[in-house]
Amino acid sequence: MKRPQLSFRQLKITFGDNAPALDSLDLDLYAGETLALVGESGSGKSVTALASLGLLPENAKVSGSILLQSQQSEASLDLVQLPESKLRPLRGKRLAMIFQEPMTSLNPLHRVHKQIAETLRLHQGLVGQAAYQRCLELLKAVRLPEPERLAQAWPHQLSGGQRQRVMIAMALANNPDILLADEPTTALDVTVQKQILDLLKDLQQEFGMAILLITHDLNLVRQYADRVSVLHQGKQVETQSTAALFESPQEAYTRHLLASEPTGSPYPVPGNQPLLLGKNLRVEFTRASNSILPWKKKPPFVAVEDLNLELRPGETLGIVGESGSGKTTLALALLRLQSMAQGTIQLEGQALEGLDQKALLPWRRKMQVVFQDPYGSLSPRMSVADIVAEGLKLHHPELSAEEVDTQVCQVLQEVGLETAVRHRYPHEFSGGQRQRIAIARALILKPRLLVLDEPTSALDRSVQAQVIELLRELQKRHQLAYLFISHDLRVVRALSHRIMVMQAGRLIEEAATEQLFSQPQQAYTRQLLLAAGFTKQ
Known part of the structure; x- marks a missing residue:
């Protein structure tokens, strides 16, 4: 009988006196298989991977066993009992990890080749030209174009997909037996997600690796995992083959998780009169040049080119496309937060492009934004009441403190939060609750237009479904117009009346x-739908 590469036996992890973050996990991971760990935030997925590498904080208490198959004998190594001196050589060599956010996982002060060379020096003793050549081989292996150029690049010069490939190259540098992939595609577009996971599958077949895939994207699990283990509040709910779990889930929580896929459709648009009009929009960025001679200067980079759009009250216009397609730049231009090279913008019939900042101020109330990251968009130093009331105090200085507090309480209730939470701080809330606070901050000014820039990408599926339903109800109640930017086509489908597909700054469809x-008309649109699992080749 095939022996597992990694086994968890009655694994329990607690932090201080709190309830266990993970309780009595029993799980086996075999060579050549992909085992997906799924569940909501706080279910214990990431702490399982971190415990395997001995990377939990000092206040973590770990009991039970994590057994790694020995290469020298039939016996297994218990990673829980190993001292740091014996655990360190295993990291990056026997077990490697791809972290969720490649921008923060890569050191911004070192070039790509130096970061890959570090693990080669530690585990293989490779230095100098030998390490550099191996670095180029790894960059080629993860199918990065121009490996010689990218090896000399800094992390900020790479796209999200390129940074994630560099992380994979670092993880695979020493041909590990086990790869722990913690949300490796969360921040990536659907086409890049597919490329990354297809790449991991190919490399797995080539090297026979076992992959522990941690994700909240059930579509990816269905496409790439061999088995699935469902966690809920630190407990193992059920473990089955992928096909069996999706066809006949045994537990109520698993059925709830599978039912949380974004579904439904928006309410009908109540009117035909446009609220927002954009005509011939063009956004350019100047490029740096080393020459002072005007004929040697580089032409500007065109981020949005000759684009037209129309949005009515109560309507959602979805904007999709890969990173760099111009989605967010377009939204910033419409909000007058990004200057334009040409074009006109009208809100309620008023031309905005010619207004100075003072004249624009009354119109800013009518246009509000909900950002992608509910962790980064709320100030950790301000209470919820101060965060929600900040715009209200700016635009309505005549209101008394009592009137401001009354409006804060009303809008918090409208987004499904209790009024008592206004005295708390952002770190005391879950991701879904933070996003509700961000929506409340935007709604308190009673805007006509909401720009939603990837508002659900950082949230679990069940929380996504709640936020989508909330946005639908708010739109119906207030006849809000939504400009909805996302790379998650399931969320876009559930919320949008119309969809614009952008590529390289142009409107494709x-x-x-x-x-x-x-009935997608363009090849690029069909490519997006294929990558998201909506169509088959």
Whole structure:
């Protein structure tokens, strides 16, 4: 009988006197298989991977066993009992990890080749030219173009997909037996997600690695995992083959998780009169040049080119496309937060492009934004009441403290939060609750237009579904117009009336949502739908 590469036996992890973050986990991971760990935030997925590498903080208490198959004998190594001196040589060599956010996982002060060379020096003793050549081989192996150029690049000069490939190259540098992939594609577009996971699958077949895939994206699990283990509040709910789990889940929580896929459709648009009009929009960025001679200067980079759009009250316009397609730049231009090279913008019939900042101020109330990251968009130093009331105090200085507090309480109730939470701080809330606070901050000014820039990408599926339903209800109640930017096509489909597809700053295709999903006209749109699992080759 095949022996597992990694086994968890009655693994329990606690932090201080709190309830266990992980309780009595029993799980086996075999060579050549992909085992997915799924569950909501706080279910114990990431602490399982960190415990395997001995990377938990000092206040963590670990009991039970994590057994790593020995290469020298039939016996197994218990990673829980190993001292740091014996655990360190195993990290990066027998077990490697791809972390969730490549921008923060890569050191911004070192070039790519130096970061890959570090693990080669530690585990293989490679230095100098030998390490550099191996670095180039690894960059080629993860299918990065121009490996010689990218080896000399800094992390900030790479796209999200390129940074994630560098992380994979570092993880695979020493041909590990086990790869721990913690949300390796969360921040990536659907086409890049597919490329990364196809790459991992190919490398797995080549090297026979076992992969522990931690993710909240059930679509990816269905496509790439051999088995699935479901965790809930630190407890193991059920473990089955992927096909069996999706066809006949045994536990109520698993059925709830599978049912949390974004579904439904937006309410009908109440009117035909446009609220927002954009005509011939063009956004350019100057490029750095070493020459002072005007004929040697580089032409500007065109981020958005000759784009037209129209948005009505109560309507959601979804904007999709890969990173760098111009989605966020377009939104910033419409909000007058990014200057334009040409074009006109009208809100309620008023031309905005010619207004100075003072004249624009009354119109800013009518246009609000909800950002992608609910952790980064809320100030940790301000209470919820101060965060939500900040815009209100700016635009309505005549209101008394009591009137401000009354409006804060009203808008918190409207987004499904209790009024008592206004005295707490952002770190005391879950990701979904933070996003509700961000929506409340935008709503308190009673805007006509909301720009939603990836508002659900950092949230679990079940929380996503709650936020989508909240946005639908708010739109119906207030006839809000939504400009909805996302790379998650399931969320876009559930919330949008129409969809614009952008590529390299240009509008590729625009259609009613169901028409675009059922009859895409352009090859690029079909490529996006294929990568998201909506169509088959």
